[in-house]
Amino acid sequence: MNIINLLHLKGIKLITPRFRFQKATLINVNVNTNTVKPPEDSQNVVEPNFPSINTSTFGTNSMQPSNAYFQPKIIEEVSSENKIESSEYIESTSKLYAFKDSLPFDLMPGPQSIKMLAKLWNFFPLASRYEESIQKLVGADNIFGYLSWYNSLPLFKRMINEYGPLVRLHGPFGGNVVILLRLEDAMTLIKSEGLFPIRSCIDSLEQYRLQYRKYKQAGPFLTCGPEWKKMRNVVEGLLCDYVDNQFKVIDEASNEFINRILHIRNKQDEVLSSFYNEINKWSLECICSILLNKRFGFLESAGINFSSEPARILDSVKEVVTAIHRCEFGIHFWKIVETPGWKNLVKYCDVLDTIFNKYVHKAQDSLRHKKNSNDNLTVQNISFLESLLLKEEISSEDSLTLLLDMVIIGSTAVTHAVAFLLYHLARYTNAQRKLYEEIKKTSAKLTRQDLSNMPYLQACLKESLRLKQPIPILNRVLPENSLIHNYQVPKNTHVLIPTQLYSLKEEYFEDSLKFKPDRWLYDDLELSNFKLSALSFGCGSKSCFAQALAEMQLGTLVVQILRKFRVAYQYGEINSTNQMLAAPDRPLRFSFIDRD
Numbered sequence: 001m002n003i004i005n006l007l008h009l010k011g012i013k014l015i016t017p018r019f020r021f022q023k024a025t026l027i028n029v030n031v032n033t034n035t036v037k038p039p040e041d042s043q044n045v046v047e048p049n050f051p052s053i054n055t056s057t058f059g060t061n062s063m064q065p066s067n068a069y070f071q072p073k074i075i076e077e078v079s080s081e082n083k084i085e086s087s088e089y090i091e092s093t094s095k096l097y098a099f100k101d102s103l104p105f106d107l108m109p110g111p112q113s114i115k116m117l118a119k120l121w122n123f124f125p126l127a128s129r130y131e132e133s134i135q136k137l138v139g140a141d142n143i144f145g146y147l148s149w150y151n152s153l154p155l156f157k158r159m160i161n162e163y164g165p166l167v168r169l170h171g172p173f174g175g176n177v178v179i180l181l182r183l184e185d186a187m188t189l190i191k192s193e194g195l196f197p198i199r200s201c202i203d204s205l206e207q208y209r210l211q212y213r214k215y216k217q218a219g220p221f222l223t224c225g226p227e228w229k230k231m232r233n234v235v236e237g238l239l240c241d242y243v244d245n246q247f248k249v250i251d252e253a254s255n256e257f258i259n260r261i262l263h264i265r266n267k268q269d270e271v272l273s274s275f276y277n278e279i280n281k282w283s284l285e286c287i288c289s290i291l292l293n294k295r296f297g298f299l300e301s302a303g304i305n306f307s308s309e310p311a312r313i314l315d316s317v318k319e320v321v322t323a324i325h326r327c328e329f330g331i332h333f334w335k336i337v338e339t340p341g342w343k344n345l346v347k348y349c350d351v352l353d354t355i356f357n358k359y360v361h362k363a364q365d366s367l368r369h370k371k372n373s374n375d376n377l378t379v380q381n382i383s384f385l386e387s388l389l390l391k392e393e394i395s396s397e398d399s400l401t402l403l404l405d406m407v408i409i410g411s412t413a414v415t416h417a418v419a420f421l422l423y424h425l426a427r428y429t430n431a432q433r434k435l436y437e438e439i440k441k442t443s444a445k446l447t448r449q450d451l452s453n454m455p456y457l458q459a460c461l462k463e464s465l466r467l468k469q470p471i472p473i474l475n476r477v478l479p480e481n482s483l484i485h486n487y488q489v490p491k492n493t494h495v496l497i498p499t500q501l502y503s504l505k506e507e508y509f510e511d512s513l514k515f516k517p518d519r520w521l522y523d524d525l526e527l528s529n530f531k532l533s534a535l536s537f538g539c540g541s542k543s544c545f546a547q548a549l550a551e552m553q554l555g556t557l558v559v560q561i562l563r564k565f566r567v568a569y570q571y572g573e574i575n576s577t578n579q580m581l582a583a584p585d586r587p588l589r590f591s592f593i594d595r596d
């Protein structure tokens with residue numbers, strides 16, 4: 001039996017960006033195009049299907065060449081729940097269609113060898129359903145996955161030298177990938193990506209949630225379209241309400257972390273190579289306490305019992321991240337057979353889903369109880385999860401996947417950020433000294449306000465995140481035909497946005513490989529009205545909604561640590577694995593030396 005038969009026999013419905021694209025286009029079906037005629041004397045060649053993403057002018061906001069005309073899209077009917085101001089819509093989607101110099105996609109530079117393979121592929125006399133299956137298994141998705149989950153930055157640098165700032169990779173078995181190696185191109189793409197950008201990145205987790213668990217939505221990280229927007233609006237609002245209130249929890253967890261360091265460091269003041277785990281415990285304690293208004297005890301000074309709930313969460317988050325990497329990197333065999341990576345993903349996602357589902361039920365009960373006893377349901381009295389459940393537009397299932405995304409993706413990103421912040425401060429002792437001087441001026445009882453009044457602290461956070469980004473590569477799938485850098489790029493093309501590469505460019509940051517927090521002190525570094533400090537949190541409407549929370553977590557922890565200890569590190573350089581969810585590539589054997 002060959003692979004294709006097996007695929008069909010298993011009745012596997014593959015989730016691909018095309019599927020996601022269809023979901024997104026369904027939403028846009030309501031949108032009609034109203035063509036505005038070009039001026040009589042126009043010499044333009046009209047390309048009606050290629051909205052402009054022209055980025056030839058660096059530093060300007062203009063996406064409109066002087067010889068073009070508008071073809072605005074007008075909302076005809078939009079269901080009330082998704083209603084968006086039409087002016088806003090028109091602004092975000094109005095595109096230019098006339099480019100007499102636009103170039104066909106085929107002319108975009110890229111490696112010829114896979115282009116040849118792509119051409120050869122056309123000679124295989126396969127029935128269309130087989131062809132489609134193969135494309136889904138090893139088409140552009142695969143290249144895309146490979147580049148997202150492989151340590152790709154050195155490869156991207158070589159590509160710039162060889163092909164220039166824009167590279168096209170032909171999926172050898174169908175589909176296309178474009179890599180935007182210039183920040184300006186990425187910014188312009190993001191500005192014009194419309195209301196419902198499409199991110200395509202963790203097919204395995206999506207398949208687990210949609211097909212294995214049969215949830216309606218796959219969680220905010222993986223969902224697109226109006227469902228995502230609805231979820232996102234609610235969470236953004238709630239996070240604003242809760243972040244301030246939760247400072248105390250983060251402060252307490254950070255104090256517990258200090259005690260844990262005192263407990264685990266050896267006689268030379270050094271922590272063990274498993275210190276990454278300890279940071280993970282701290283970030284999970286923060287996030288779980290904030291979401292559920294319950295202290296979990298991840299940071300018990302004597303350590304956690306391996307069969308306890310915190311231990312199971314800690315272990316499962318780590319295993320899920322590893323399993324995602326195993327599934328997403330390389331050919332997606334798990335779509336046909338149950339590979340060990342897929343089995344592990346299911347096993348550990350099951351653990352997390354069961355635990356957090358239990359808390360969803362508990363929160364529902366508690367809300368019922370509070371309602372019956374006419375308690376005030378204010379931010380002070382109910383947990384983040386309870387607030388979510390009160391929102392009619394969010395189902396309890398959506399609340400669950402939202403918690404899971406925040407726990408799995410959020411806590412992993414924060415752990416990585418803390419690891420590198422400590423590393424940079426340990427390596428750049430002058431910066432650590434300067435930060436300590438600033439910390440000494442704060443009162444013994446730290447407040448959130450203190451953090452915002454510490455410019456050097458803020459600069460250190462930005463600089464560390466610039467050098468090592470927890471999510472170093474963003475990706476999108478084009479929802480419609482577009483002009484990128486004057487090339488006509490068809491819809492469904494996968495676009496990779498390597499933000500880590502941009503933030504290491506001399507062009508934007510002098511002495512770009514050095515940790516120099518001072519660069520953020522005096523200039524508000526911006527490009528086309530976009531704050532470069534936010535780059536590590538992504539861009540556009542799908543950027544991270546937890547930036548303020550993450551910065552508060554990092555700031556609080558580092559202030560507490562530096563008040564008590566001087567941090568040192570005497571081993572080899574720690575690099576980032578630069579994968580989709582990056583991690584430090586060496587043990588974090590820091591020394592925490594008592595201050596006098």
Ligand code: HEM
Nearest residue numbers: 220221406410413414417471537538539542543544546550
């Ligand atoms: C230093 C810490 C963090 C960094 C650097 C970071 C970075 C990012 C980046 C780069 C993205 C993708 C943006 C894009 O595609 O344009 C993202 C999305 C996301 N992050 Fe974070 N993140 C951090 C912390 C957190 C935390 C603490 C949470 C949750 C509590 C969180 C939850 C999410 C979610 C749910 C998304 C998907 C948003 C959407 O698609 O609407 N992140 N993050």
